[in-house]
Structure formats: structure tokens, C-alpha cells
Amino acid sequence: MSKPLSAETIAIVKSTAPALQQHGVAITTRMYERLFVDPAIKGLFDQAAQVSGEQPKRLAGAIIAFAKNVDNLGALTSAVERMATRHVETSIKPEHYPAVANALLPAIKDVLGDAVDERVLGAWGEAYWFLADVLINREAQLYAAELPDLETI
Structure with a gap:
């Protein structure tokens, strides 16, 4: 398990919740544009949910919920369970997480521009990896x- 988030990171992430509420779908839409330059990663996703806009909306909702509850992760237990189950169903592996980070963090900057500085991106990077x-x-x-059970085979 990773180390707990710092108080500064929690405060920064929570402070971004209003901007995420307003621009979350734009951020996740941009993130998927960046992520899908890799055809192998694009193939892991339900493209119908992308085209309809449902997946960017779902991810934006999850990110907003995380920002609002970053200091109360127990409130996210059922959401984490749903995400983990869906990830297993779609064969998401640990090696896919860096690509998402490399798409999400720049997408935040792309959409929010100068409202996001290195401190905010650093806090979101720490929170993402947590x-x-x-x-x-x-x-x-x-x-x-x-x-x-391999022992019974």
C-alpha cells in the first residue's frame, strides 16, 4: 500500500473539486484523446461508450467524487470495488496505469490552462498514484x- 496522502495534497485536490465539477467531462474527453493515440490501449475500451460520451462522464464523476472525498476514502469503497471489477473484466493491468497518468495530468493542464500550476499537477500526480x-x-x-487453485491440479 502506498503512503498516505500528505495534508497539502489533500487540501490541493479538494480545492480543485469546483473546477472539476465545471470542466470534468472536458478533462476526461481530452484525456481519452491523448490516451487513444495508442491503439493497444484504445482496444481495451468500449468505443460505443466513448462515442456516446458515457465513459468520459463516468470517469469525470469518479474523479470529482475522489476530489471531494480524498480525505474520506471510505466513502469511495463501493466505487473502487466497481472500478476494480470492471478493470478485471476488461483486462486492465498495472502496466496500463502509467499511460493513464501520462494522459490525465496533461489533460488537466490542457483544459484548465494557467489555473493549474506545477503544485496542483504534482498533488494530482500523487493522488492519482495513491x-x-x-x-x-x-x-x-x-x-x-x-x-x-494450482495445488489441486
Whole structure:
């Protein structure tokens, strides 16, 4: 498990919730544009949900919920479980998380421009990897549960 988020990171992430509320779908739409330059990653996603705008809306909602509850992660338990389950269903692996970070953080800057400085991006980078670690660990448990007990084979 990763180290707890710093008080400064929590404060910065929480302070961005209003901007995310207003621009969240634009940020996630831009993130997917950046992410999908890699055809292998694009193939992991339901393109119908992209075209309809449903997936960018869902992800924006998850990011906003995370920003609002970054100091109360227990409130996100069921959302984390749904995301981890969906990630396992779609074969998301730990090696996919850097690509998302490399698309999401610049997308925040692309959309919010000068309202975002290096401190904000640094805080979101720390928060992203904290949440990614939570998801990766839960996904590992779910993947392991799918494997047969090798001792009985």
C-alpha cells in the first residue's frame, strides 16, 4: 500500500473539486484523446461508450467524487470495488496505469490552462498514484480469485 496522502495534497485536490465539477467531462474527453493515440490501449475500451460520451462522464464523476472525498476514502469503497471489477473484466493491468497518468495530468493542464500550476499537477500526480495503488491491489486480489487453485491440479 502506498503512503498516505500528505495534508497539502489533500487540501490541493479538494480545492480543485469546483473546477472539476465545471470542466470534468472536458478533462476526461481530452484525456481519452491523448490516451487513444495508442491503439493497444484504445482496444481495451468500449468505443460505443466513448462515442456516446458515457465513459468520459463516468470517469469525470469518479474523479470529482475522489476530489471531494480524498480525505474520506471510505466513502469511495463501493466505487473502487466497481472500478476494480470492471478493470478485471476488461483486462486492465498495472502496466496500463502509467499511460493513464501520462494522459490525465496533461489533460488537466490542457483544459484548465494557467489555473493549474506545477503544485496542483504534482498533488494530482500523487493522488492519482495513491488511488492507482488501491485499484491495482484490489485488482490483483480479483485476478487471483479467478485463477484455479494450482495445488489441486
